[in-house]
Amino acid sequence: DIQMTQSPSSLSASVGDRVTITCQASQDITKYLNWYQQKPGKAPNLLIYDASNLKPGVPSRFSGSGSGTDFTFTISSLQPEDIATYYCQQYDKLPLTFGGGTKVEIK
């Protein structure tokens, strides 16, 4: 299985701050990396697909980058509604695997 190591596991930031989450794959997954946002009690919501493509309708403050084994997810200006847990997911090889999640809180 491809292991997805996400860091940090949690972070606290102020409204307006730039927030960065990293995800490292245990082997080369080229661009097959997605990012999800999950709010408490809700299903995950796809934000970024194929490492850097913003899903239509998702605010432009969200972005993704990277390829191979190292990927980054960024919120350029944290908003109160961004409080959630974020997960990366690879789909280069089965089984699909997720990172452990990053819980984002407001300072």
Add this chain to the structure above:
Amino acid sequence: QVQLQESGPGLVKPSGTLSLTCGVSGDSISSSKWWTWVRQPPGKGLEWIGEIYHTGSTNYNPSLKSRVTIFIDKSKNQFSLNLNSVTAADTAVYYCARPSSGYSSGPLDYWGQGTLVTVSS
């Protein structure tokens, strides 16, 4: 608008079988998609269970493969999950999901609301 809805018992006894169904509306179960099950134990992360194509082809997580069956019912436009020999470790919110338009697999863009299944006597 594609919608998915999980249904099934919320409580299963240890050593029993967990059975869930995902009803699909706004899309045909015969479309070129790998229909997917994902679970999330309380307070923990996401785990891919497996997927099924309309032809009946399946892929399962090796960690669950010996206990999992996913099958499809085209007449009802739904797909289902059976997980046998359950233990407390199988207590989780179970989600069904569908990949994004333009993808047969991979980015999961449509999700059910999730259903909590508790394994307890």
